[in-house]
Amino acid sequence: MSPRSSDWWYDEAAGPLVRPYALVSGRTRPTWGRLNLATQVRAIRTSSDTSSLSVEHLEIIRLCRKPLSVAEVAAYLHAPLVVAKVLLSDLIQRGDVITSDASRMAVAPDMNLLQKVLDGVRAI
Amino acid sequence: MASVQSEELLVPASVKIVVAGGFGVGKTTLVGAVSEITPLRTEELLTEAGTEIDDLAGVEGKNTTTVALDFGRITINPEVVLYLFGTPGQDRFWFMWDELAYGAIGAVVLVDTRRLDGGFGAIDFFERRGIPFVVAVNCFENSYSYTEDEVRHALDVTDNVPLVMCDARDRESCKTVLARVIEHAMSKLDHAVA
Numbered sequence: 001m002s003p004r005s006s007d008w009w010y011d012e013a014a015g016p017l018v019r020p021y022a023l024v025s026g027r028t029r030p031t032w033g034r035l036n037l038a039t040q041v042r043a044i045r046t047s048s049d050t051s052s053l054s055v056e057h058l059e060i061i062r063l064c065r066k067p068l069s070v071a072e073v074a075a076y077l078h079a080p081l082v083v084a085k086v087l088l089s090d091l092i093q094r095g096d097v098i099t100s101d102a103s104r105m106a107v108a109p110d111m112n113l114l115q116k117v118l119d120g121v122r123a124i
Numbered sequence: 125m126a127s128v129q130s131e132e133l134l135v136p137a138s139v140k141i142v143v144a145g146g147f148g149v150g151k152t153t154l155v156g157a158v159s160e161i162t163p164l165r166t167e168e169l170l171t172e173a174g175t176e177i178d179d180l181a182g183v184e185g186k187n188t189t190t191v192a193l194d195f196g197r198i199t200i201n202p203e204v205v206l207y208l209f210g211t212p213g214q215d216r217f218w219f220m221w222d223e224l225a226y227g228a229i230g231a232v233v234l235v236d237t238r239r240l241d242g243g244f245g246a247i248d249f250f251e252r253r254g255i256p257f258v259v260a261v262n263c264f265e266n267s268y269s270y271t272e273d274e275v276r277h278a279l280d281v282t283d284n285v286p287l288v289m290c291d292a293r294d295r296e297s298c299k300t301v302l303a304r305v306i307e308h309a310m311s312k313l314d315h316a317v318a
Binding site: 111114122 | 134135136137138139140158160164165166167168169190193195197198200201204205206207209223224226227229299302303306307309310313314
């Protein structure tokens with residue numbers, strides 16, 4: 001069985017085969033603090049050395065070749081949100097993953113954005 | 125720098141609508157009716173020690189609770205993605221709501237006329253934080269239908285809060301609910317600017 005396969009880490013009946021916080025060495029807080037559930041993250045091509053990264057870090061880079069939210073990364077990784085945030089913040093600090101500018105997810109979305117969302121919802 | 129800006133443009137903006145309501149009222153059904161993906165589930169782990177600790181060493185014996193959040197996604201265009209987050213059904217997970225509500229366009233409070241009390245907590249939460257919300261009455265088969273006035277009276281919501289009857293299984297019905305939330309947010313923004 002390939003250790004790269006995400007299935008290796010998860011069993012339908014038993015749940016995660018590795019204790020969740022073992023994936024992040026017991027860390028419970030992301031080092032990069034602005035990750036919300038809906039924050040968009042995306043992997044970018046870099047020439048960085050990935051030899052120190054864990055299987056989960058590499059899995060996140062693979063998942064994020066297209067933009068995803070933090071919540072989607074956690075769901076696809078079968079990991080709790082806080083674990084996904086810690087791993088993502090590692091990658092953001094290394095420059096392997098970029099995120100939407102926090103100011104673009106404004107506390108109060110502007111009228112222009114709301115109109116786009118309204119048009120989009122009506123069109124689905 | 126130009127290269128950084130072009131990379132930022134590769135990351136869409138995200139917006140959220142929160143779908144709240146009591147346990148079993150149909151939140152995930154509503155999300156699934158309009159989402160482009162089968163609703164995903166993500167979990168947050170909580171320990172008795174709370175979130176104020178940096179290190180979990182020594183807490184192995186404490187109870188761990190899992191809070192599940194179901195959510196869906198609607199790609200509006202390549203630059204904007206809308207997420208729909210269902211709130212945890214149990215009231216003891218209120219603290220999760222702050223992160224859910226942060227930056228949200230607005231919220232749907234889904235209620236079931238057989239158990240209207242399931243909506244009170246959510247209505248109170250959004251009212252106190254000034255988050256635009258609509259009340260959507262999920263019209264289950266075999267449930268007695270009440271008039272809008274009766275539901276408003278029972279929930280103690282004013283005419284300023286839109287109230288819409290819906291079927292959480294029906295895509296068009298749920299699209300209407302979401303459109304009402306966005307329109308309501310726009311009208312509140314308009315008042316705030318004026």
